[in-house]
Amino acid sequence: MDNLFAARSQMALSLGFHIVFACIGMVMPFFMAVAHFYWLRTKNILFKNITKAWSKGVAIFFATGAVSGTVLSFELGLLWPEFMKHAGPIFGMPFSLEGTAFFIEAIALGFFLYGWGRFNPWFHWVTGVIVGISGLVSGILVVAANAWMNSPAGFDYINGEYTNIDPIAAMFNDAWFSQALHMSIAAFVATGFAVAGVHALMMLKGKNIEFHRKSFKIAAIFGTVAALIQPLSGDISAKDVAERQPAKLAAMEAHFKTEKSAPLILGGIPDEENQKVDYAIKLSGFLSFLAHGDFDAEVTGLDRIPKEDHPPVAVTHYAFQIMVGLGMVMMFIAVLYLFSLWKKKNLLDQRWLLWLFVIATPMGFIAVEAGWTVTEVGRQPWIIHGVMRTADAVTPMPGIVYSFYIFTAVYLSLSLVVIFMLYRQIRMVDKLYDIPEEQHHLKR
Amino acid sequence: MLYVVIVYLWAAILLYLVMGGADFGAGIIEFFTSERNRKRTRKTLYQAIGPIWEANHMWLIIAIVILFVGFPAIYSTMSVYLHIPLTIMLLGIIARGTAFTFRHYDAVVDEMQTIYNRIFIWSSFITPLFLGIIAASAVSGHINPQATDFLSAYVFSWLSWFSVSVGFFTVAICGFLAAIYIIGETENELDKLRFRRKALIMNIAAVVLGAIVFVAAYFEGIPLLNWVFGNAVGVIAIAAATISLVLLWYLIDKGQTRLPRVLAGFQVTMILLTTTYRHFPNIVVLENGQYLSLLEHRGHDKTIEALGLALLLGSILILPALFYLIYSFQKKAASGIEH
Structure with a gap:
């Protein structure tokens, strides 16, 4: 494994690990806020228990997300010093604001987690909401920084010099909105x-039915509504990418030849050598429509892009197919669920629907990982699109592969411990959070 | 605005050293506590740092963001040549942050706790050790961009007697801060005495290790004596720290707890002041005697302007909330914590 590939792998691993915790950290507070709100309004103890049970999960995820985020802020320099030397002052603005947002999140979390019974209940509730809002803002800011790498702005690049720097213009680059919107919604879908x-x-196991039914409903409504609107933001993203990064779009679609009324390729195995896709379903004209809103429009293929600027086609294409495919499945489940909700059907009479949700448990996160693969691998060989190559940014220190092995081992064991702890949390619902019906009436 | 940014950078490092340091110190204290008393000590420590512990570590992020946005050349030079200690420190941060949370939030209390505790204690020790090593290496003059072989470029840049002794000195300071802080967090007289003893040991360790730092510096040709005592600010700061240390022990014997905390923080401030004052604006010294300066190796004016504004705006939002957080939980610490 050469140094560049090791550095890219370590970065991918760190981002891939962090994004899961970041999503949960920014979305769960909203779920908790809803449960917490019902507790304060109805005084049904179950809602308080749901809030508390979730908040323990959030504490675990937040701590892991905070440390993996800290690691990333160092890894930018440890792995890509040449990139940070030039890019830091240009795209650093969202990071300096994110510092504030994240700090506020940590403070609010302190109030929320340790504030039960110590403050005015509504003040306590508000601190929980602030955790969510500042988490969401942090996420949007970090994504805006990533968007800058796809759509560099706020500087002039003349003869290898970065001049005329405007950090505000860099933050509000062309891609920030579409990327931040798509990612924020994705976080809600996945979580x-x-x-x-x-x-x-x-619920299917028949344990603590009321507790789980109420929890399920809050999470499912957030997730399904987000899944329904996600394709719209996906469309905005696709059109945006088509305009700014034709090479990425071409790789996503394995679209080798520039043509009018270009087909949308579903599945298939891209053959980069012979510039074709085997065993794919082709929907004529649909790619032109998705990219430019017109069935006859011309879509730039990889043939118009110099060979040395091609991103890896197969990985980008597969990842894109996985993301879209899973998005569609979740949208389908969302329609079914919202329909049954509208018909006021009892979920326990629709065990098949619950089973669908069980099967879909990891889908959102797999889609998030796949989506980031599309963004990052699809941007290659550039670290700053059209300006700096990833190969020119990597650290001169040899032996990064060992660092990659160590981080792999650490993140792997951390993932296992987190899963193990969640398993224990869920197993303990019986003893800690679910109060038998008679007692629960008394407490009310 | 450049000076605003520099002040924020310095303040963030100081606050990380004091607040984060006390936090690391909690693990170091636990390390030096006998098995018999560990459980009680752990509980006291947890009640003291639980609510603010995430916030304590934000200072590091603030410092690092200021560095990479405002002073990218400094950030990237340190990232390249101090890659190894930075990575070890990061592994320490990961291990510590997760172990601290896991041991508290694991729904089942069983033998896993032993593992969490062991990880927490060791990482509480290793992280400040390497933080100290990194800070010392920046000014030690061992960073050599011209080096061609792996060892002199990436290992001897930080592996020196001077850097390592500063690392241990940092560990002792963290332990001292935590011990002084924790005395006021317990009602139990016996515990108070135990923590007082810990504080004294850490204090002695810090003085001894501080002396070793000077010896190591002398043998490696680092003019530390001159940096610290070669100017009025350094001499006054050291004198103030020494006097306040005497006062601190006097007050502790009088049963005071609040003021000693302030004094301990003051001493750390003075130490940081003396070690950075003479160097300003240079924060990285290279092997060939060249410097990386905060005034020269900085980002563009517009960036510094925007960064300064972001920091000022951030403080308006952060500081009142942070003070209220600390205030609320100090006031209510005695009443215990419900989860």
Whole structure:
């Protein structure tokens, strides 16, 4: 494994690990806020218990997300010093604001986690909401920084010099909105489906039904509504990418030849050598429509892009197919669920629907990982699109592969411990959070 | 605005050293506590740092962001030549942050706790050790961009007697801060005495290790004596720190707890002041005697302007909330914590 590939692998691993915790950290507070709100309004103790049970999960995820985020802020320099030397002052603005947002999140979390019974209940509730809002803002800011790498702005690049720097213009680059919107919604879909899936499984097992039913409903509504609107933001992203990064779009679609009324390619195995895709379903004209809103429009293929600027086609294409495919499945489940909700059907009479949610538990997160693969691998060989190559940014220190092995081992064992702890949390619902019906009436 | 940014950078490092340091110190104290008393000590420590512990570590992020946005050449030079200690420190941060949370939030209390505790204690020790090593290496003059072989470029840049002794000195300071802080967090007289003893040991360790730092510096040709005592600010700061140390022990014997905390923080401030004052604006010294300066190796004016504004705006939002957080939980610490 050469140094560049090792550095890219370590970065991918760190981002891939962090994004899961970041999503949960920014979305779960909203779920908790809803449960917490019901507790304060109805005084039904179950809602308080749901809030508390979730908040323990959030504490675990937040701590892991905070440390993996800290690691990333160092890894930018440890792995890509040449990139940071030039890019730091240009795209650093969102990071300096994110510092504030993240700090506020940590403070609000302190109030929220340790504030039970110590403050005015509504003040306490508000601190929980602030955790969510500042988490979401942090996420949007970090994505805006990533968007800058896809759509560099706020500087002039003349003879290898970066001049005329405007950090505000860099932050509000062309891609920030579409990327931040797509990612924020994705976080709700992924977390919503993951949480709903776990509670659905517990309902199917017939344990602590009321507790899990209420939890399921909150998570499922967030997740399904987000899944329904996600394709719209996906469309905005696709059109944006088509305009700014034709090479990325071409790789996503394995679109080798520039043509009018270009077909949308579903599945298939890209053959980069012979510039074709085997065993694919082709929907004529649909790619032109998706990219430019017109069935006859011309879509730039990889043939118009110099060979040395091609991103890896197969990985980008597969990742894109996985993301879209899973998005469609979740949208389908969302329609079914919202329909049954509208018909006021009892979920326990629709065990098949609960099973669908159980199967969909990891789908949102797989889609998020796949989506980031599309963004990052699709940008290659550039680290700053059209300006700096990834190969020119990597650290001169040899032996990064060992660092990659160490981080792989650490993140792998951390993932296992987190899963193990969640498993224990869920197993303990019986003893810690679910109060038998008679007692629960008394407490009310 | 450049000076605003520099002040924020310095303040973030100081606050990380004091707040984060006390936090690391909690693990170091636990390390030096006998098995019999560990459980009680752990509980006291947890009640003291639980609510603010995430916030304590934000200072590091603030410092690093200021560095890479405002002073990218400094950030990237340190990232390249101090890659190894930075990575070890990061592994320490990961291990510590997760172990601290896991041991508290694991729904089942069983033998896993032993593992969490062991990880927490060791990482509480290793992280400040390497933080100290990194800070010392920046000014030690061992960073050599011209080096061609792996060892002199990436290992001897930080592996020196001077850097390592500063690392251990940092560990002792963290332990001292935590011990002084924790005395006021317990009602139990016996515990108070135990923590007082810990504080004294850490204090002695810090003085001894501080002396070793000077010896190591002398043998490696680092003019540390001159940096610290060669100017009025350094001499006054050291004198103030020494006097305040005497006062601190006097007050502790009088049963005071609040003021000693302030004084301990003051001493750390003075130490950081003396070690950075003479160097300003240079924060990285290279092997060939060249410097990386905060005034020269900085980002573009517009960036510094925007960064300064972002920091000022951030403080308006952060500081009141942070003070209220600390205030609320100090006031209510005695009443215990419900989860």
